[in-house]
Amino acid sequence: MSDDLEILRQDVLSELAGAADMRAWDAVRVGTLGKSGRLTALLKALGKMAPDERKARGVALNRLRDDLTRAIEDRGHELEAAALEARLVAERVDVSLPPPVTAQGSIHPISRAVEEMTAIFGAMGFSVAEGPDIETDWHNFSALNTPDHHPARTDHDTFYLPPVPGLDVARVLRTQTSGVQIRTMLSQKPPIRVICPGRTYRADHDATHSPMFHQCEGLVVGQGITLGHLKGCLIEFLRVFFDKPDLPVRFRSSYFPFTEPSMEVDIGWSRRTGEIGGGEDWLEVLGSGMIHARVLANCGLDPREWQGFAFGMGVERLTMLKNGIPDLRSFYESDIRWLRHYGSDPLAPALLHEGV
Numbered sequence: 001m002s003d004d005l006e007i008l009r010q011d012v013l014s015e016l017a018g019a020a021d022m023r024a025w026d027a028v029r030v031g032t033l034g035k036s037g038r039l040t041a042l043l044k045a046l047g048k049m050a051p052d053e054r055k056a057r058g059v060a061l062n063r064l065r066d067d068l069t070r071a072i073e074d075r076g077h078e079l080e081a082a083a084l085e086a087r088l089v090a091e092r093v094d095v096s097l098p099p100p101v102t103a104q105g106s107i108h109p110i111s112r113a114v115e116e117m118t119a120i121f122g123a124m125g126f127s128v129a130e131g132p133d134i135e136t137d138w139h140n141f142s143a144l145n146t147p148d149h150h151p152a153r154t155d156h157d158t159f160y161l162p163p164v165p166g167l168d169v170a171r172v173l174r175t176q177t178s179g180v181q182i183r184t185m186l187s188q189k190p191p192i193r194v195i196c197p198g199r200t201y202r203a204d205h206d207a208t209h210s211p212m213f214h215q216c217e218g219l220v221v222g223q224g225i226t227l228g229h230l231k232g233c234l235i236e237f238l239r240v241f242f243d244k245p246d247l248p249v250r251f252r253s254s255y256f257p258f259t260e261p262s263m264e265v266d267i268g269w270s271r272r273t274g275e276i277g278g279g280e281d282w283l284e285v286l287g288s289g290m291i292h293a294r295v296l297a298n299c300g301l302d303p304r305e306w307q308g309f310a311f312g313m314g315v316e317r318l319t320m321l322k323n324g325i326p327d328l329r330s331f332y333e334s335d336i337r338w339l340r341h342y343g344s345d346p347l348a349p350a351l352l353h354e355g356v
Contacts, residue, residue: 005042005060005061005064008038008039008042008064009064009067009068012028012032012038012068012071012072013068013071015028015031016028016071016072016075017075019075019079021079021083022076022079022080022083025072025075025076025079028072029072029076032068032072033065033068033069033072039061039064039065039068042061043061043065046058046061104346105343105346106339106340106343106344106345106346107343107344107345107346108331108339108343109319109323109325109331109342109343109344110214110315110316110319110331112343112344112350113315113318113319113322114197114214114216114315115349115350116241116350117195117197117216117237117241117315118195118197118350119350120237120240120241121195121218121237124193124233124236124237125193126193126194126195126218127193127194127195128194128195128196128197129180129181129183129184129194129195129196129219130180130196130198131174131177131179131180131183131196131198132174133173133174133198133199133201134161134171134172134173134174135171135172135173135174135179136169136170136171136172137169137170137171137172138169139179139182139183140172140174140175140176140178140179141153141172142298143179143182143295143298143299144178144179144182144257144258144295145257145258145292145294145295145298146257146258147257150257157175157202157203157204158172158173158175158202158203159172159173159201159202159203159211160172161173173200173201174200174201175200175201175202176200176215176217176312177196177197177198177200177215177216177217177312178196178217178258178310178312180194180196180198180217181194181196181217181219181310182295182298182299184196184219185219185221185296185299185300185301186299186300190221190222190223190301190306190308191220191221191222191223192219192220192221192222192308193219193220193221193222194218194219195216195217195218195219196215196216196217196218196219197214197215197216197217197315198214198215199212199213199214200212200213200214200215209328210316210328210329210331210332212332213314213315213316213328214314214315214316215312215313215314215315216312216313216315217310217311217312217313218233218310218311218312219291219308219309219310220233220308220309220310221291221296221301221306221307221308222306222307222308223305223306223307224307225290225307225308225309226307227261227290227309229309230263230288230289230290230309230311231251233309233311234249234265234286234288234311235249238265238267238285241318241322242267242276242277242321242322244276244277246277247267247268247276247277248267248268248277249265249266249267249268250265250266250267250268250282251263251264251265251266251288252264252265252266252284254287254289256287256289257292258289258291258292258295258310259288259289259290259291259292259309259310260289260290260292260293261289261290262287262288262289263287263288263289264284264286264287264288265284265285265286265287265288265311266282266283266284266285267282267283267285268280268281268282268283269281269282269283274324276321276322283321285313285317285318285321286311286312286313286314286318287311287312287313288309288310288311288312289309289310289311290307290308290309291307291308291309291310296308316328316331319331323342325342
């Protein structure tokens with residue numbers, strides 16, 4: 001073998017020995033056997049030699065190519081084994097140690113309360129209805145028999161939106177989810193049994209009021225619906241929601257434009273300790289009543305044929321009572337410590353505490 005081939009062999013073997021990782025090894029392989037490699041260039045030069053000289057030179061080059069290919073492959077196997085061993089050492093785990101503690105998210109109390117309400121009313125045969133947050137004045141007020149002089153229509157209590165060019169329709173951020181009830185009665189034929197959870201908006205903000213909050217309203221329309229059905233439905237819901245089978249519930253006469261008769265619903269409560277179901281005090285938790293005949297007529301239903309009842313409750317209010325949360329504003333402050341304390345396990349389903 002000529003001196004230049006021996007020099008090439010020694011250079012390649014030296015470079016292989018100095019290759020510390022697979023990247024350096026691949027550089028030696030490509031620089032030797034690649035399309036532009038040193039050995040490849042010598043093989044291409046054979047075509048320019050005389051036949052006798054080309055034969056001897058070709059034998060030597062082929063032998064060198066076999067030797068270097070074998071040396072490159074062996075070095076590659078050594079580097080792969082070394083890399084695997086280093087990885088195994090670096091990723092070694094002591095199985096006798098406890099696993100690392102990872103942060104776990106929580107379900108927000110409002111979301112969990114809505115899940116529980118949906119589960120309870122779902123067991124009674126209610127479905128969930130939804131509607132837009134931006135309502136027309138008619139859906140939010142007029143269809144619900146709310147007169148023009150009612151204080152809920154003032155700019156101080158309601159967020160009015162600018163009119164849409166070319167469309168003469170007053171728009172508001174809905175002050176209640178009752179507009180969903182109107183849309184449901186307009187789009188479905190009785191019998192109807194739905195709840196309408198969702199965000200609502202009013203111009204108010206203090207420890208017990210927020211400009212954005214959540215409501216869950218319910219609607220039942222059918223034939224032969226009476227106050228007895230309303231009372232049985234709400235008493236059962238409150239006792240299941242608060243996990244108090246003997247929770248005292250009281251109905252008081254009240255006034256709402258969209259129901260007649262109308263009733264506030266109170267539960268037994270201790271003013272001194274804040275305990276639900278204990279003591280001799282009463283606490284108002286929701287409003288209800290039989291659907292006003294004008295509301296039914298506004299939705300194209302004959303009040304002489306169809307009757308129904310409706311109710312509405314603040315999700316935050318019931319959640320505060322159930323969990324002992326003193327300030328409504330803490331629901332929206334994004335305090336992770338508060339959420340860890342009052343949040344729920346994301347893997348735990350909303351269960352019915354009592355049979356419905």
